[in-house]
Amino acid sequence: MTGKESPVSQVTIRILPRWYQTWWAYLIYIVVLVGAVYIARVIFIWYSKRKKEAFIAAMKQEFHEMGANTRLEFFAGVSNEFYSPLAFIQNSSDKILSDPALDGNIRKYISQIQNNANQLRSFICDLNELHSLEAGDRKQMVAYL
Numbered sequence: 556m557t558g559k560e561s562p563v564s565q566v567t568i569r570i571l572p573r574w575y576q577t578w579w580a581y582l583i584y585i586v587v588l589v590g591a592v593y594i595a596r597v598i599f600i601w602y603s604k605r606k607k608e609a610f611i612a613a614m615k616q617e618f619h620e621m622g623a624n625t626r627l628e629f630f631a632g633v634s635n636e637f638y639s640p641l642a643f644i645q646n647s648s649d650k651i652l653s654d655p656a657l658d659g660n661i662r663k664y665i666s667q668i669q670n671n672a673n674q675l676r677s678f679i680c681d682l683n684e685l686h687s688l689e690a691g692d693r694k695q696m697v698a699y700l
Contacts, residue, residue, distance in 0.1 A: 627685070641675055648665050648672065
């Protein structure tokens with residue numbers, strides 16, 4: 556109303572980007588992304604190593620059990636192979652010892668053969684017992700002396 560014109564002023568308004576669009580935010584995004592990738596890699600390596608160790612332990616256990624079973628089966632087979640000839644030796648020595656006209660020296664040697672055959676038969680019976688205990692066919696009984 557006064558008729559005078561006011562001077563022209565110029566104001567510069569600078570609009571800053573939002574906080575999530577700043578270079579600091581982008582830097583934080585990159586650091587978080589790299590950290591997440593690193594943590595995921597460490598977890599993956601740890602999981603893979605744990606899985607591999609579990610697999611190796613299972614294979615060792617299986618190999619150990621397989622080896623023990625193979626040994627027991629071998630001893631059981633060998634003991635059964637010895638069992639029949641020992642029975643023949645014992646029966647033959649019993650027949651020889653039943654002869655009253657047998658010389659004393661021969662009787663002594665045949666008695667030794669029979670004693671050794673009895674010891675070997677006892678050992679074979681122990682092997683068979685061990686095999687049946689290991690296989691779980693029999694329950695172990697403990698006697699106190």
